[in-house]
Amino acid sequence: MASPDPKTYPVADLNLLSDTRDLERMIASVRLIAKLLVHPSLNPEGGDFFPASYSPRIKRLSLYSAANRIVASILGPMLDVPTVLRQLLIRLVLLNGTPFPATLADDRALEAFARESVFGVWHPVGTCRMGDIADPMAVVDPEGSVIGSDNIFVADASIMQRLPTANTNIPVIMAAEKISDALLSRN
Incomplete structure (x- = not known):
């Protein structure tokens, strides 16, 4: 918990890449994408390649503000400057000083x-x-009640066992309707 203050956003650790197999697949995927994108017939300049990571710096630049609008109006056209300047800009602003080909060549750097x-x-589901x-992976029962507790219910996308192949809006509405009906029938 970040704070007992209900106005403070919670701290959520999604435990991403905690399974080494996921990390290995992610690293292999990044290498494959780089190999496909930095190719003589598509993009021969390896220094122009940069992954669109959502780093803290990019998160700050993504906020809607007058200052960021000015920064974007300056940085955007700078991507059309001569190659040497463009690659310097990419390396310094987007890659925190390290050219991405160097990161790809270093296992530890790529893992980091x-x-x-x-x-x-997108739409994370399945956390509850x-x-x-009797299912050890279940958090809530078919009526939305948190297993092992009293009067705590969950009725959102987190109860889904897998992501539907459509927007989650309608399935969440249906789950909420089912769970609310079960709650109403208890009285």
């Missing part, structure tokens, strides 16, 4: 890059998986 760059996005009470 993967660990620093990976983040949760719904299932039978």
